[in-house]
Amino acid sequence: STKKTEQILNMNIKIPSTMKAWQFDAYVKDADYETVIDAMKLRTNVPTPIDIQDDDVLVKVQYTNVNPIDWKIATGGFHAALPITKFPLTPGLDIGGTIVKVGKNATGNWKVGDTVIADIGVAETTTVPPPSPGGSMGAFAEYAVVKASFCAKVPEDKLSTLTGLPVSALTAYQALFTGVNKSYTNTELGHINDGSKVLILAGSGGVGTIAIQLAKKLVKNCHVATTSTNVELCKSLGADQVINYKKEDWGELLAGQEYDIILDGVGIMEDLTERAPKVLKKGGDFVSIIQFDPSAFEKCPKDVRFALFMIKSDGGELQMIADMAVKKDLQVL
Numbered sequence: 001s002t003k004k005t006e007q008i009l010n011m012n013i014k015i016p017s018t019m020k021a022w023q024f025d026a027y028v029k030d031a032d033y034e035t036v037i038d039a040m041k042l043r044t045n046v047p048t049p050i051d052i053q054d055d056d057v058l059v060k061v062q063y064t065n066v067n068p069i070d071w072k073i074a075t076g077g078f079h080a081a082l083p084i085t086k087f088p089l090t091p092g093l094d095i096g097g098t099i100v101k102v103g104k105n106a107t108g109n110w111k112v113g114d115t116v117i118a119d120i121g122v123a124e125t126t127t128v129p130p131p132s133p134g135g136s137m138g139a140f141a142e143y144a145v146v147k148a149s150f151c152a153k154v155p156e157d158k159l160s161t162l163t164g165l166p167v168s169a170l171t172a173y174q175a176l177f178t179g180v181n182k183s184y185t186n187t188e189l190g191h192i193n194d195g196s197k198v199l200i201l202a203g204s205g206g207v208g209t210i211a212i213q214l215a216k217k218l219v220k221n222c223h224v225a226t227t228s229t230n231v232e233l234c235k236s237l238g239a240d241q242v243i244n245y246k247k248e249d250w251g252e253l254l255a256g257q258e259y260d261i262i263l264d265g266v267g268i269m270e271d272l273t274e275r276a277p278k279v280l281k282k283g284g285d286f287v288s289i290i291q292f293d294p295s296a297f298e299k300c301p302k303d304v305r306f307a308l309f310m311i312k313s314d315g316g317e318l319q320m321i322a323d324m325a326v327k328k329d330l331q332v333l
Contacts, residue, residue, distance in 0.1 A: 018046060019048045021042075021046040021138075022040045023089060024039060024040060027079070030075065031074075033071045040091075049143065052101060054106070055103050055107060056106065056148060057099045057102050057106055057151065058145055059098065059118070059143065060098045060099075060142065061096070061143060063097065063159060064095055064140055067093060067206065068290075070137075071091075074091055081292070082123065090140055090141050091138075091139070096159045096162060097116065099111070099115075106148035107315075116154065117151070117162050117318065118150045118313070119150060119166035119311070119318065120138060120144060120146050121147065121150060122311065124147070124150075124313055125137055148315075151315045152315050152319040154322050154326065161325075162325055164332050164333075165210075165321060165325065165332055170321075171207045171289055173214055175207075176215060176261070176287075177191075192222060195220070195221045196219060196222050197259040198261055199227075199254065200215075200262075201250075201262065201263065202226075202266050203228040203230075209233075209234075210321075210332075214330075217330070224240050225240060225254065227245040227250050228242055228243075229246055233333075237331065251271075254279045256278070257279060259281065260280075260285065261285040261286075262285070265289055269293065272304070272306060280303070283303060283304075283305055285305050287309055289309045
């Protein structure tokens, strides 16, 4: 509320020297998500990253969101691309909370008391050496450091819902509407525009549900097909065609229809090597957010352009999508 915000702005906020945080002491190698969760330890005396850099803000975390990449990074499976070299690690990328400290050169007109969401930034924080003072990632804690330019301002009463947006929404947007981002191999990603035909694999997942809506709402005459067992949900979000992959083979069903792009949220190699060439137009894009098998580049058919996605944290893009959600132009599930 406005009254609460004014109270925050007029008070001298005391930031504790230590905080609670969930942490890993090392990679949990070759583990499933349940084993990874069991390996996390809740610590109550982790130093609070008070001495932020000039372009940072310190956020008191009220909500966070768990993404598949959080536990996959913890296994060390992405070490070649996203190396964690500083342990213990406080995982987590999505945050929703209140700014309690602003760096002196922070981008944007941020102030203490602002309610924000952000993707802390996996590619941006898993650098060598790790960034200081917060280290890599860090959302699963009472306080988190984030670059001011990664933040989007949201209404306080929408904070819990909108915290589910950052990683999923930026992934969906950037994979489909690039010019703003590159793949893991530095090639441009999707360029959908008026009349594009888009196939989204895993349409009822976190990325898929956002991707369906963005494609339909931001592009005129965009045809969106998707694969999911949750047919009615995907149709309600705007998908023109929903294929129940347990009953039908999308490669056979859509063969010869010359789609412009496939957004892959499944990671099955045969989708790239066998089904995609039947469905995509010559030179069409197969943009994967999950196919990290290095052999995919070698196995990719010659008429398919394979791109492995790497999200880029961007507060401006996140603000645009968050505003759509606030106006009820976008559902956050």
